[in-house]
Amino acid sequence: MNVPAAWYLVLAAVLFGVGAYGLLTRRSALIMFMCLELMLNAVNLTFVTFSRTMSDVAGQVTVFFVMVVAAAEVTVGLGIVVAIFRRRSTTSVDELSEMKG
Amino acid sequence: MIATAYSAGAVAVFVTSALLIVVGAIGVITVKNPVHAAMSLIMTLFGVAVAFVAQSADFLAAVQIIVYAGAIVVLFLFVIMFLGVDRREGVRVEPLVGQRPLAATGVGIVVLGLVALMARSHWVTGAMSVSTKGAPLATGSGNVSQLGTAVFTTYLYAFEATAALLVIAVVGAIVLARREHSLDEESA
Numbered sequence: 001m002n003v004p005a006a007w008y009l010v011l012a013a014v015l016f017g018v019g020a021y022g023l024l025t026r027r028s029a030l031i032m033f034m035c036l037e038l039m040l041n042a043v044n045l046t047f048v049t050f051s052r053t054m055s056d057v058a059g060q061v062t063v064f065f066v067m068v069v070a071a072a073e074v075t076v077g078l079g080i081v082v083a084i085f086r087r088r089s090t091t092s093v094d095e096l097s098e099m100k101g
Numbered sequence: 102m103i104a105t106a107y108s109a110g111a112v113a114v115f116v117t118s119a120l121l122i123v124v125g126a127i128g129v130i131t132v133k134n135p136v137h138a139a140m141s142l143i144m145t146l147f148g149v150a151v152a153f154v155a156q157s158a159d160f161l162a163a164v165q166i167i168v169y170a171g172a173i174v175v176l177f178l179f180v181i182m183f184l185g186v187d188r189r190e191g192v193r194v195e196p197l198v199g200q201r202p203l204a205a206t207g208v209g210i211v212v213l214g215l216v217a218l219m220a221r222s223h224w225v226t227g228a229m230s231v232s233t234k235g236a237p238l239a240t241g242s243g244n245v246s247q248l249g250t251a252v253f254t255t256y257l258y259a260f261e262a263t264a265a266l267l268v269i270a271v272v273g274a275i276v277l278a279r280r281e282h283s284l285d286e287e288s289a
Binding site: 002003004006007008009010011013014015016017018019020021022024025026027028030031033034035037038041044045048049051052055057058060061063064065067068069070071072073074075076078079080081082083085086091094 | 107108111112115118119122123126127129130135138139142145146149152153155156157158160161164165168169172173176177180181183184196200201204205207208209211212215216219220238244247248251252255256259263266267269270271273274275276277278280
């Protein structure tokens, strides 16, 4: 018998928390993107877990689409990081403060 | 006690995936070198893939390895090497006073709230999906055919939209990352 769904759900909650903490505290835009991937993976794990407990493949289809959107998001996001680095020679989000009032 | 209630194999798989996920995730947020962070990210992604296989999502586990570990992390590494930002970021310095305790408090509240929500609610009612008539999800190639049938019938429009999204993302990335002086050369 497989382990209960709650174990995987708690694991996903912990993974989401770690990713959120990294996103809030790290300053390199690249590391922040990686933490975003951690949070997306936590949500994917939740979707797959509920897909198993409810015997419905719709959760897995959603994970499939989340992966596509994540790939697109990383592509555009890293393009923006490269463009910013060309102008400012930094990837630290602290130094991008022109909009500060 | 646990081993008597659930099969030892399932528990071992869960512990393996949990260790991979948590150690990798903590590695991502603590190491200084971005290359090492990308390696830790791969570890977490493999752990999630193990959890997918354990929950009869075989196709998604393969996609997880191919797309995430194979494509996205390589893209990260490519940008890290391309920009030459693999020098160390000062993890010890804390420019905003109190940012980390505040972040830890907020994240702790969110995680504890999620766990409390799970402990107090009954989301899994035992009601099964009508599409599979309560049968458990297929594993192996059966999972691929189930997922493929769903994607190409019920979710066909969403699937077509992802094709447009990927094209837009690729064109957008090229426009963003193109060098500025190429514009001047074209106009000159």
